[in-house]
Structures are given as C-alpha cells and as structure tokens.
Amino acid sequence: MALRPVNVNIKALDDTVVGGFWAAALGWNVSSEAPGVTNVEPGGGFVWPDASAVCVDVVTVPEPKSATKNRVHLDLATTSRAHQTELVTRLRALGATPVDIGQGDVPWVVLADPEGNEFCVLEPRALYRDTGPIAAIVIDCADPRAMAAFWDAATDWTLHEVDDDHARLRSAKGVGPYIEFLRTGAKSVPDRVHIDLLPYAGDDQEAEVARLRELGATDLDLGQGDVSWKCLTDPEGHEFCVLGRA
Template sequence: MALRPVHVNMKALDGLAVGRFWAEALGWTVFRPGVTTYVGPGDEFVWPDPVVLGLDIVPVPKSKTTAKNRVHLDLATDSAAHQAELVARLRALGATPADVGQGDVPWTVLADPEGNEFCVLEPRDIYGDTGPIARVVVDCAEPRAMARFWGEAMDWTLYEVTDEHAVLRSAKSVGPYLEFLRTPDVKTVPDRIHLDLLPYPGDDETAEAARLRALGATDLDLGQGDVPWICLTDPEGHELCVLAPS
C-alpha cells in the first residue's frame, strides 16, 4: 500500500484568476474540470499526470492572512538570463516582491496576485530535469521526523535527510522534488497550500487514511462535510487530503 501525490492544492478567492497567473508562469494550461481550476501541462486535461504535480486551485471565501505560507513552490531556471526574464515576466503578470527574511540570496522571492509566496531559483543543475516547478518546499521543525512520516506515506524515494532538511522525489526520478526545510517559524493559521494524495487503483482511501493515522496523522475538520476525500494533518500539523481512487 502506498500513496502518490497528484497535485498541489491551493486555496484562492478567485481561482480562475490565480489559475491563469500560474498557467502563464509555468507555461501550462488552465482547465475547469469542475468547481476547481486545474493548471497542468499540455492541451488536454490529464489527471493524474504521470510526471508533474499540477495545481488544483480551490475557491474559498477568505483571503490569505499576512502570515507566510508554510508550503511554497520554487521555480526552476536554466540560466541567469532566464531567471531575470522569468522574474520580470511574473511581475508583469501581477507578482510582487516578498520579504520573508531571506536576506541576500541568489534566488528571488515573489508573491502571486493573492499573496502566496514562491521563489524563482538561480540555475541549479539538480533541477535541470524537473520541469518548471523545481520543488515543493514545506517548512517544518523536524526534517527527520517528516522524512519518516512522508517516506512511509508515499511511494517516493528519500534522497537526502539531515537535521536541516529532507528531500524526496518520485521513484521514477521525474517531476519536482519535495523538500522539508527546518525553519524557526511555527504554524499559526491553516495551510493555504497542501498536497493531495491518491491511492493506486485497487487500493482504498479509507484503509490508506487508517495507515497514515498509524504513522502519526490526525483527522482534520475544516467544515468539509460529506466529501469523497479524507482530510488529515501530518505529525506537525500540515494539512493533506487522501482522495478517492480514480
């Protein structure tokens, strides 16, 4: 039994507008499969995508607070010129500079039109084959504990774990990395961004949710009511959803 991350779930007041921003940012396409806005590669809606983590943008009635998101995206570039061009293009699309205490760093921190922080990385060889999203970064207190939970929860490979960070990636070595980064911040508000996980065909989301609870996950009530997915939090309180098998 195992789960696979299938998309990054992002909340937004205006899901279509945020979707259009991210589609332009990533060179992807906006799809409207239902009440949510999905952003993924190609001209046809494919879900789950076999390689990338798409963005599933969910409309909510509340705007982002001033608190920094504890989950964000890092975008890949292949040259200094590409990084500068991408930053300029994103700002023209409505992104704004963001100060999260990063200081003097070679990457650029921006926020999308609804304030979700993200980074445009300087060129790094390790991200040469990830596609436009280099990694999904999760702030945490204990990377080793996160490596144990998420390494058991998903079928991704643990690439590296230290006291400062833990890095996972698809066992097929495709798509973005998932990095848990040690930070001094503590969680004060619900996550605006989280991962949705999907069982493989033949597996059951109820059994998978029970397995995650045994690993340290807890149930989460967001007022979701009777829905076909199961809302949980990991041992540090990061939200996640276990979806019904496709």
Template sequence: MALRPVQVNIKAVDHSAVGRFWAEALGWGVYDGSGATYTGPGVTNDGPGSGFVWPDPVTVCVDVIGVPEPRTTTKNRVHLDLATTSAAHQAELVARLQALGATPVDVGQGEVPWTVLADPEGNEFCVLEPREMYRDTGPIAVVVVDCADPRAMARFWGEAVDWTLHEVTDDHAAFRSAKGAGPYLEFLRTPGVKTVPDRIHLDLLPYPGDDQAAEVARLRALGATDLDVGQGDVPWTCLADPEGHEFCVLAPS
C-alpha cells in the same frame, strides 16, 4: 499500498484569476483531466499542455480552489520553488511573472541568489537561480515545506508516500518520485511553528485498485490526525501530518 503526490492545492478567493496566473507562470494550461481546457465552479486545474491526462506518473499539478476567506498576513509554511536554466532565464522569468501580477516580497531572505515573489493573492514562491539538480524537474523544481524537525518529517512522509528519500539531515529532507522525474518534495528546518491553516497543501492519490480507507487508516497509524476544515461530505479525506501540515487523500481514480 502506496500514495503519490499528484496536486499542489492552493486556496484562493478568485480561483480563476489565481489559476490563470499559475498556468501562465508554469507554461501550462487549465484542464479537466481529459486534456480539455476547463475552469469549473469553484476550481481551476492547471496541468502541462494540450493532451495532458491526469493523473500522470510523475507530474504534480496545481489545483486552485475557491474559498471565501482572504489570505492572512502569516507566511505560508508550504510554497513552490520554480526552476530556471540560466541567469538570463531567471531574470526573464521574474520579469514575466511580475508582468502577470506577481510582487516581490521580503520574508527575511537577505542576500540570496533566488528571487522571492508572491502570486496575486499573496502566496509566496521562489524563482531559483540555475541549479544542476533541478535541471530536469520541469517548471516546478520543489514543493517546499517549512518544519521544525526534517528527520521526523522524513520518517512520516517516507512511509506515507512511495517517493524516494534522497537526503536527510538535521536541516533538510528531500524526496523525489522513484521514477527520477518531476519535482522534489523538501522539508526545511525553519524558525517558528505552524499557527494558522496554510493556503497551500498536497493532495495524495492511491493507485488504482488500492483502498482509500485503508490508506487513511495506515496514515493515522503513522501519526496523521483527522482534520476538519469545513469540507463537509466529500470523497476525499483531510488529514494533518505530525507537525500539523494539512494534506488530502483523494479517492482512487
């Protein structure tokens, strides 16, 4: 049994506008899983280019879900880092993103070589300076999760998903698909604790033929807890990891 991260789920009051922003930001399109352009009731799905078929073995897509509640002022504890290939590319990307509606934000980063921005509904993300380790990730370099204990997160997520653990220290843990492609998933020791539900979370998918209920039971045994976010009767299961980060286990495709 195994699970794989397949989507970054972003909540938005205007899912269509935020979905279009992220599609333009990443150089992607919107899709319905069969390669066709799609923006449906309550959801906008972003993925790479024409002909893309979800789920892909390594691509982590963006799924923007419409919700009635606006974002609070509390900083998200999950965000995206975008990759760049040169200083010029970084500057060009930041300028393009701002033209699309992104705004600079101060999260206490100080003088750093990356740029911190927020999407049109205030969700923070970073445009990284060129880094060799992210040269082949695609537009999303990292899905970053703030946490209190990266080693504990590495233990849980190392059992939860089938990605490879590349590094773990007291301050940082990093995973990537065992295929050595696509973005990284990183847990960073960060001050503060989780106090409100995040606007951003991961969706995990079982492999074809695997049992969703068995996977959920396995995660509970590892320390995950059931989560009610008002989802009602849906085909996915909402859980939280041992530090309270929300995630969903989707039905096998």
C-alpha cells in the same frame, strides 16, 4: 499500499485569477472540474495522474490569505541566470510582486502571486535540470527528519537526502519535482497551500487513511461535509488530502 502526490492545492478568493496566473507562470493549461475550482496541468498529451508533474488545483474559499508567510510554497526552476531574469520579469508582468521575508542577499528571487502566496524563482541548479517548471514543493517544519520519515512512509516517493535542517523526496521514477522540508519553526497558521495524495488503482482509500493514522496523521474537520476526499494533518499539523481513485 502507497500514495502518490498528484496536486498542489492553493486556496484563493478568486480561483480563476490565481489559477490563470499559475497557468501562465508554468506554461500549462487551464480547465475546471467544478465551479470555484481551476485545474492547472501540463499540455502536450499529459494525462493526470503522471509522476512527471504535480499539478496545481486552485479552489475558491471565502477567507483571504493572512499576513503570515505560507508554510508551503513552490520553487520554480530556471536553466540559466538569463532565464531567471527573464522569468522574474515575465512573472511580474503577470501580476507577481516582490516579497521580503527576511531572505537577505540570496541568489533566488522571492515573489508572491496575485493573492500574496509566496514562491521562489531559483537560480539555475543542476539538481533541478529535469524537474519541469516546478523544481520543488517546499514545506516549512520544525523537524525535517521526522517529516521525511512520515512522508517517506506515507508515499511511494524516494528519500534522497535528510539531515537536521533539510530533507528531500522525489518520485521513484526520477521525474517531476521534489518535496522538500526545511527547518524553520513550528506551524502557526492554517495552511493556504497543501498537497493532495492519490491511491493507486486497486488500493482502498479508507485503508490508506487508516495506515496514515498509524503513521501519525490526524483527521481534520474543515467543515468539508460529505466529500470524496479525506482531510488529514501530518505529525506537525500540515494539512493534506487523500483523494478518491483517479
């Protein structure tokens, strides 16, 4: 039994605007599974779910983003300094804005999408040369070691690095983005961005949820009602969903 990360879910006042931005930013395609939902995924014959990409789902909600920095954000990969400069310029033309989160003088560029969701455009790094446009899904946390232990057990991804300040996992197939945990402090606001996990064919969603509870996850009631997915939080309160089968 294991789960695989398949989507980054972003809440938005306007899913079409935010979804359109991310599709253009990543060079991916847009579709919609239902009103109020914009699905963003690679083209070129990509068939979801595939470990080569964690897709982006943008879902309409009535609440705007708070002024507090999101606890989960995307890092975008670049192949050269010129590519980084070109990408930042293109993203700003698409509606991204520079953001000061106290990062100081760093080689990456911090931006926000049209609704203020922060993300980073990284300088070229060898580690991310084969991830695709999303280098990493970054999760702020108080204890990277504990988070790595939970997510390593929860998913079939491989733990590549862990210390007191940082931890990193990636698909065991060695493709797609990383999930990274950075020590920054305790969670303080509801998550605007979260990860969706999917069981494998033949695995039971309820059994997987029960296993996650034993690992330290907690059920979460967001008023979602009778839906096909299960909402949970990890041991530090970060929200995530376990989807029904593909």
